[in-house]
Amino acid sequence: MDYRIGQIVDGVVTGIQPYGAFVSLDNEHQGLIHISETHFGYVKDLHDYLTVGQTVRTKILDIDEYSHKISLSLRCLAKTGEPHQSGGSIHKHYWTDRSVQTGFSPIASAMGEWLDEANRRF
Template structure:
């Protein structure tokens, strides 16, 4: 019996191979998918072998199926616990810091003063073939 795989399905499979860019997972006897390194864990992953091993049983979600090649993209990251926005946070809000003086009202005037010079330079460069 052949399974009709769909995006969003959560399945279990076995890691059959690991490459620097991801891990191959057997979903059944005939179907394999790939967990890209960016989909194996939240945050930066420098070595996928720190998270997955050949022969390991993994729970994955199908995040994409290529329409033409039928390649299946998988994710473990989608099934990990994510940040809970309902949890109380004990953070202190900081005010925006300005990189310039708030009381100086220059606006675009420095650009307007230099614009004619920049246009002349650009036209000279074009004429010189730069």
């Protein structure tokens, strides 16, 4: 099967390590769910969320073009507070207010004072 980034796939957990869980996608392909992609917030132990043999629905985050390693995520399919139920993708929303168009005005208004101070020091 050809896998693509963004594709939602089902797989079976085949192993759990401190850094992530290995998931068999088919007879030839395996992916890794990094511990940070398991659940929102801090995950102390993956065994609290996954077990070997468990079937999971994951989203493909990345496929390394050289090693063909597949990075998977449970977290991006989960609703906040509901770690294993599939739903829409969760996207981060940053606090930056992009509607504020200050440009270089704050720098320009302070530049004269900065230059005067620098000249006084040297």
